[in-house]
Amino acid sequence: MRFEVLTEDRSGGMVLDQILPKMIRKYDMDVDVHIRPHRGLGDWPSNDSEDPQPYASGLLDLLPAKLRAYEHVYAGTETIVIVVMDSDSYSPAQIFNRLRSLCQRNAPNLVYVIGVCVEEMESWLLGDKSAVLAAYPDADVSAINQYEQDSICGTWETLCRVILKDRADRTIRIGYPAVGQLKSEWAENIAVHMNPEVNKSPSFDRFSHAVDYAVKKIKGFHR
Structure with missing residues (x-):
């Protein structure tokens, strides 16, 4: 197939x-x-x-x-x-x-x-909390728990705050295209653990x- x-x-x-x-x-x-x-x-x-x-x-x-x-x-x-x-x-x-x-x-x-x-x-990455934590053991668990699944809330920014924590706001301000590389890195690291x-x-x-x-x-x- x-x-x-x-x-x-x-x-x-x-x-x-x-x-x-x-x-x-x-x-x-x-x-x-x-x-x-x-x-x-x-x-x-x-x-x-x-x-x-x-x-x-x-x-x-x-x-x-x-x-x-x-x-x-x-x-x-x-x-x-x-x-x-x-x-x-x-x-x-x-x-x-x-x-x-x-x-x-x-x-x-x-x-x-x-x-x-x-x-x-x-939103699909955040749908698997265990995969996020497997890829990023130091992630902000409270930020993951506060996320309302499939909500319109600035989803990539939410994942950014989960992973980067205190450094997130600066990265969000920089925005695209620089953040594109980070998004690819997060996707690759989390997806391998997804169930x-x-x-x-x-x-x-x-x-x-x-x-x-x-x-x-x-x-x-x-x-």
Whole structure:
């Protein structure tokens, strides 16, 4: 089986590269996971039947064309296309529906999975407290406990305060692009310890169930 995984940045790709094999190991099968990070989210295309603009590099900029290419190459094979993005300040349900429509129009014969992290990917990391503490034993436990799962609260900033504690505010003030490297480092260090079965994030749980259903669909377990 093959997973084609489209993410909006490197840190998201690192998380999925670690957790996807764990999510399907119960099926005892070989899976090739191909992570395709992008340079940010990009913009929703005004006409998704058109080719992307030259030098476009965002996930949404390139998604329709990539879906059409996957449809041409992988339709009818044991391939699952996985699209994961942050909801930021927008409605996760609306983003999910727009992504689903985009997939249906551009890759109608492919099996696909959509994951929408509520606000940011860090919500999935914070959903596994044990993984955070395994990666960062000196983390601020009280800050983790105060976090309301999948809330709109400045999620990456919350994780920053959990890990960096007194040094967090200075890092938050610096912001992007410098913080991008830190986010990738946190994602890589935490994801290796994550257990998908105990994650407390509702949006992660929906994603996990969708992956499970897609694998069963391809393997014919729903026949």
